[in-house]
Amino acid sequence: GAAARDGDPRRGGPADSPFVRACRREPVPHTPVWFMRQAGRSLPEYREIRANVAMLESCRRPELVAEITLQPVRRHGVDAAILFSDIVVPVAAAGVDLDIVAGTGPVVAEPVRTAEDLERIRPITRDDVSYVDEAVRLLVAELGDTPLIGFAGAPFTLASYLVEGGPSRTHAKTKALMYGEPELWHALCGRLAEVTLAFLRVQVDAGVSAVQLFDSWAGALSEADYRRYVLPHSAAVLSGLADAGVPRIHFGVGTGELLGAMGEAGTDVVGVDWRTPLDAATRRIGPDKAVQGNLDPCLLLAPWPVVEAEVRRILDQGRAAPGHVFNLGHGVLPETDPDVLTRVVALVHDLSARPVEQ
Ligand code: CP3
Numbered sequence: 001g002a003a004a005r006d007g008d009p010r011r012g013g014p015a016d017s018p019f020v021r022a023c024r025r026e027p028v029p030h031t032p033v034w035f036m037r038q039a040g041r042s043l044p045e046y047r048e049i050r051a052n053v054a055m056l057e058s059c060r061r062p063e064l065v066a067e068i069t070l071q072p073v074r075r076h077g078v079d080a081a082i083l084f085s086d087i088v089v090p091v092a093a094a095g096v097d098l099d100i101v102a103g104t105g106p107v108v109a110e111p112v113r114t115a116e117d118l119e120r121i122r123p124i125t126r127d128d129v130s131y132v133d134e135a136v137r138l139l140v141a142e143l144g145d146t147p148l149i150g151f152a153g154a155p156f157t158l159a160s161y162l163v164e165g166g167p168s169r170t171h172a173k174t175k176a177l178m179y180g181e182p183e184l185w186h187a188l189c190g191r192l193a194e195v196t197l198a199f200l201r202v203q204v205d206a207g208v209s210a211v212q213l214f215d216s217w218a219g220a221l222s223e224a225d226y227r228r229y230v231l232p233h234s235a236a237v238l239s240g241l242a243d244a245g246v247p248r249i250h251f252g253v254g255t256g257e258l259l260g261a262m263g264e265a266g267t268d269v270v271g272v273d274w275r276t277p278l279d280a281a282t283r284r285i286g287p288d289k290a291v292q293g294n295l296d297p298c299l300l301l302a303p304w305p306v307v308e309a310e311v312r313r314i315l316d317q318g319r320a321a322p323g324h325v326f327n328l329g330h331g332v333l334p335e336t337d338p339d340v341l342t343r344v345v346a347l348v349h350d351l352s353a354r355p356v357e358q
Helices: 018-023 044-050 055-059 062-076 089-093 126-143 155-164 172-180 182-206 223-239 256-264 278-285 297-301 304-318 338-352
Strands: 098-101 105-108 148-153 210-214 248-251 269-271 290-295 324-328
Touching: 018 210, 018 324, 044 062, 055 062, 055 089, 055 098, 062 126, 062 338, 089 126, 089 155, 089 182, 105 155, 126 148, 126 182, 148 182, 155 172, 155 182, 155 223, 172 182, 182 210, 182 223, 210 223, 223 248, 223 256, 256 269, 256 278, 278 290, 278 304, 290 297, 290 304, 297 304, 297 338, 304 324, 304 338
Parallel strands: 148 210, 210 248, 248 269, 269 290, 290 324
Antiparallel strands: 098 105
């Protein structure tokens, strides 16, 4: 466009991609689309390359991280790559003994439940996660105009794994600590917010084009408790990146009642799961933020005409928002046929294509 010819340094490259433009609520040539957990077990090429490497180990090998991150970009033509890593990577780097067990998820050797336990979560610097810095740099060089999304887990979701010792349906021990020992709770979340902010800064400094804060399990809380026990800590992370110059995305599952509060934590985009239609979500979030979502991951297992109708509905409802990034409402399920993901990308691009005014 004209701006590129004028040499505006912000024009062209990933910062001018449809994905980043949609996050910033700027006009786009088509609705951008990527999928949470796009780099993972639905892809045979992923399963092959991971066959003999443990999950955490794979996150610490920059060349492997780069290859796995690129796989879904090559295969599906998505509008953004997301760094291959996991939300517990910075917590492990901070000193917590944990592992990611196939089919289960993160498992913490000694759960964090007392003030003494907090000492096992140390601040991190770039040197503690140099493999992430290197992986991002490799990827930015490789990706050209395609933006790379960096990410981290939010304090509540990380705290849940640390306090429970592993995945939990009810988050009962986490909530017991939160209600029963609020000072300890705030100290724990404060530490996790520091680790998370430092981890995201490493990714921003290495060149990611956007960051997503995953508070996957925040939907377990009422709005009042979310505001009291969680929002200040997520806001510390997000506001700490206000001057980073990249869009921030704030996502959780089952957060229909929390969408307004999650927007207030300081973000450019709010991620929405499939339970809340995007037009209703936009009314709750307000006109100054874009939305991301929100196809039910299970719908990808349905016959194609059903998928197509749902993609149309979501694009229609997304027009109510000042910016829309198409995505699932949560991560890709391992049993998903990757060809369906590829077809969804093409369909989103076709249905949303529009001439850009010059
Ligand atoms: O999105 C991507 O493609 C990037 C990779 C990514 C992974 N984890 C790799 C992974 C991302 C963004 C995550 C984030 C993550 N990890 C979240 C937030 C998003 C969400 O799904 O809510 C959470 C809660 C975790 C914790 C976690 N890690 C769980 C619950 C599990 C087990 C479930 C599962 O899918 O197996 C993991 C393991 C994990 N993280 C795998 C991958 C590819 C599977 C491990 C394997 O392949 O052996």
